[in-house]
Amino acid sequence: MRSALRVIGAVCVKDLRIALTERVFLVIGVIIPVNFLFLFSLFALTGGEAPIAVVMQGQGPLARQFVSSLEHAHSFQVHVMSTSDAERQLQAGRIVGVLTVPAGFDDDLRAGRRIELAVEVNNLQVDFTNDIRRAVPLAITSFYAQAFPDQVVVQAREVDVQAGDTGYIPYLAVSIVVAGMFIEGLLQSVVLTAREYEESTIKELELSPASRWAVALGKVAAGLVLTAAAAAIVTAVVVFVVGVHPVHPLEVLLYGVLMMVPAVALGVLVGTLLKRRQAAIPLALGSFLPLFFLSGPFGPPNWGGTAAISLVSPLTYAIALFQHAFHGYLTAQTPLAVDVAVLVGFAVAAVVAATTVLRRGMMA
Amino acid sequence: MSEPAIELVEMTKRFRNFTAVDRLSLTVQRGEVFGLLGPNGSGKTTTVNVISGLSRPTSGTVRVLGRDMLTEPRSVRRLLGTIPQETALYEELSAEANLRFHGDLFDVPRSRLSSRIDELLRLVQLEDRRRDRVSTYSGGMKRRLALARALLHDPELLYLDEPTLGVDVQSRRAIWDHVLDLRTRGKTVLITTNYLEEASALGDRLAIIDRGRLVALDSPQELKSRYGDTVLDLVLELAPSPALLVRLRSIDGVTAVNTADGTLKVNLTGDPEATGRVVTAVTGEAKLLRINQHEPDLDEVFLQLTGRELRD
Numbered sequence: 001m002r003s004a005l006r007v008i009g010a011v012c013v014k015d016l017r018i019a020l021t022e023r024v025f026l027v028i029g030v031i032i033p034v035n036f037l038f039l040f041s042l043f044a045l046t047g048g049e050a051p052i053a054v055v056m057q058g059q060g061p062l063a064r065q066f067v068s069s070l071e072h073a074h075s076f077q078v079h080v081m082s083t084s085d086a087e088r089q090l091q092a093g094r095i096v097g098v099l100t101v102p103a104g105f106d107d108d109l110r111a112g113r114r115i116e117l118a119v120e121v122n123n124l125q126v127d128f129t130n131d132i133r134r135a136v137p138l139a140i141t142s143f144y145a146q147a148f149p150d151q152v153v154v155q156a157r158e159v160d161v162q163a164g165d166t167g168y169i170p171y172l173a174v175s176i177v178v179a180g181m182f183i184e185g186l187l188q189s190v191v192l193t194a195r196e197y198e199e200s201t202i203k204e205l206e207l208s209p210a211s212r213w214a215v216a217l218g219k220v221a222a223g224l225v226l227t228a229a230a231a232a233i234v235t236a237v238v239v240f241v242v243g244v245h246p247v248h249p250l251e252v253l254l255y256g257v258l259m260m261v262p263a264v265a266l267g268v269l270v271g272t273l274l275k276r277r278q279a280a281i282p283l284a285l286g287s288f289l290p291l292f293f294l295s296g297p298f299g300p301p302n303w304g305g306t307a308a309i310s311l312v313s314p315l316t317y318a319i320a321l322f323q324h325a326f327h328g329y330l331t332a333q334t335p336l337a338v339d340v341a342v343l344v345g346f347a348v349a350a351v352v353a354a355t356t357v358l359r360r361g362m363m364a
Numbered sequence: 365m366s367e368p369a370i371e372l373v374e375m376t377k378r379f380r381n382f383t384a385v386d387r388l389s390l391t392v393q394r395g396e397v398f399g400l401l402g403p404n405g406s407g408k409t410t411t412v413n414v415i416s417g418l419s420r421p422t423s424g425t426v427r428v429l430g431r432d433m434l435t436e437p438r439s440v441r442r443l444l445g446t447i448p449q450e451t452a453l454y455e456e457l458s459a460e461a462n463l464r465f466h467g468d469l470f471d472v473p474r475s476r477l478s479s480r481i482d483e484l485l486r487l488v489q490l491e492d493r494r495r496d497r498v499s500t501y502s503g504g505m506k507r508r509l510a511l512a513r514a515l516l517h518d519p520e521l522l523y524l525d526e527p528t529l530g531v532d533v534q535s536r537r538a539i540w541d542h543v544l545d546l547r548t549r550g551k552t553v554l555i556t557t558n559y560l561e562e563a564s565a566l567g568d569r570l571a572i573i574d575r576g577r578l579v580a581l582d583s584p585q586e587l588k589s590r591y592g593d594t595v596l597d598l599v600l601e602l603a604p605s606p607a608l609l610v611r612l613r614s615i616d617g618v619t620a621v622n623t624a625d626g627t628l629k630v631n632l633t634g635d636p637e638a639t640g641r642v643v644t645a646v647t648g649e650a651k652l653l654r655i656n657q658h659e660p661d662l663d664e665v666f667l668q669l670t671g672r673e674l675r676d
Binding site (some may be wrong): 002006009010014017018019021022199200201202203204205206207209210211241 | 417418439448450454470583
């Protein structure tokens with residue numbers, strides 16, 4: 001036992017020393033996770049609300065109230081401008097649509113005359129186009145209910161499940177912390193393990209009497225330390241830059257470790273099986289990305305058949321746990337205890353698989 | 365009487381349909397320097413991989429220092445020091461860090477580890493470079509460091525795979541001296557090498573393996589004397605015809621005829637008339653440019669036994 005602990009410590013320290021001398025570890029450790037965070041945030045920022053121009057030919061109070069309804073529809077970035085500016089912006093692709101409030105809007109409305117709102121849409125990108133198609137009628141209804149409450153007798157009464165609304169970016173940022181931890185753990189240990197085969201230093205381990213389990217656990221320990229350091233950086237960016245503060249900080253620590261162990265162990269497994277960084281890194285990234293998207297980074301995973309895949313992804317449970325740790329709410333159908341148990345199961349299975357494969361790989 | 369250092373009995377290793385080692389039996393006694401020779405693909409590396417526990421034999425028995433490699437691999441590894449051909453050093457770490465890591469893997473007592481590292485770095489003359497990254501070392505320095513690492517846990521059996529491959533003459537001499545010193549200290553040394561000069565200089569006994577089988581096993585002197593008293597090197601203007609080779613082989617006193625590097629090599633017994641008969645036969649068919657007569661060296665023994673040069 002004592003010698004096994006010594007081996008675990010020695011392998012861990014050796015791997016950390018090597019990691020500190022190699023640029024690739026810095027890239028994996030800091031640049032990739034932080035880049036992920038900014039990439040997804042930009043994606044959310046640019047894709048969340050469609051930029052539209054509103055041309056106000058009618059300037060009355062009801063027309064202004066209508067524009068206010070558009071602004072509060074959570075679907076548009078409204079820019080009021082002239083007809084010529086709007087056309088220019090539309091042609092330049094800076095806005096997705098132009099909505100024109102006609103002259104005499106207030107008078108026609110009061111007189112009960114039919115009003116046609118011209119909506120010119122650049123239907124190049126169907127996601128934004130559909131946003132406009134859905135949101136304009138909703139904004140009209142919302143405006144009508146506010147302007148003429150006695151005429152609109154059917155109203156939606158919203159009952160919130162969660163205590164407060166969570167913005168798209170704060171929700172996504174938490175998912176990205178999980179993604180950062182997972183990809184970091186996976187890649188760090190893939191590199192640490194595959195390089196042993198590439199540099200032939202695996203022979204030093206193979207020819208030693210050290211327990212193969214201890215060697216594998218040492219590698220997992222080194223991967224955990226490196227991943228924890230990178231995870232701290234990404235978490236700090238989320239907390240101090242994005243401004244998402246964890247409601248349960250201790251849960252972040254606990255779930256973070258639970259998340260990192262299977263990621264790191266899987267990295268040891270992939271590195272041992274492929275034995276080449278050039279093959280292992282793209283495979284790790286290539287399998288991680290679709291899994292991440294299927295595991296509910298933007299909301300609970302419930303997309304028909306893909307929900308079944310999400311059930312076997314550790315990311316699903318980790319994202320659910322992290323959303324609770326940061327925002328305090330439950331996003332999954334399973335209780336937190338079950339999520340924790342599943343992650344523990346993934347961690348144990350991954351460590352056992354990694355050590356078994358490493359053990360077999362060291363004796364042909 | 366103590367058990368042999370290495371004992372292979374009918375050891376076979378197959379990879380699917382390919383038999384790398386075929387019923388190999390050999391014994392290496394404790395305290396001897398034993399050379400294992402063979403061209404590429406002869407089964408030499410597979411044999412040492414089995415001996416060092418990196419590979420399991422398909423059948424047969426492998427005992428190292430009295431222990432069964434299959435059932436007690438960890439205890440065997442503890443007694444085995446290895447210098448792999450590629451050295452397997454962590455190039456980003458210093459010499460000292462490499463040795464300390466090795467000490468941890470082999471559970472060298474912490475109280476002794478530092479003094480042992482000092483002692484071995486002194487032995488291989490790397491004391492002043494102990495804190496430098498191994499990546500800054502020359503090939504010879506890396507070999508010496510690998511030797512120090514292999515000796516760190518005081519193994520009973522040392523295996524050196526091509527110990528002087530790619531090193532300068534000075535480092536080669538230093539490594540040879542270390543190996544000879546190990547023999548005087550009673551260590552068993554197993555060497556695989558492509559340099560027959562090295563095998564001859566260091567090995568108490570040599571085993572020649574070809575196509576997975578043992579083709580000769582003896583001391584270098586015995587091998588030389590057994591496979592011919594004299595060798596004639598004949599340089600011809602044109603390559604010898606197959607008919608000439610057949611004719612030469614039929615001459616009394618000729619034990620072997622081979623060609624190597626454009627030279628016709630004819631091994632002769634002690635018959636003093638044989639040289640004249642060979643020269644007559646050759647000049648009758650080809651223009652002889654040069655002739656040289658000498659004692660056989662291991663290269664020629666190897667060529668005669670395997671039909672190939674060692675570095676084919």
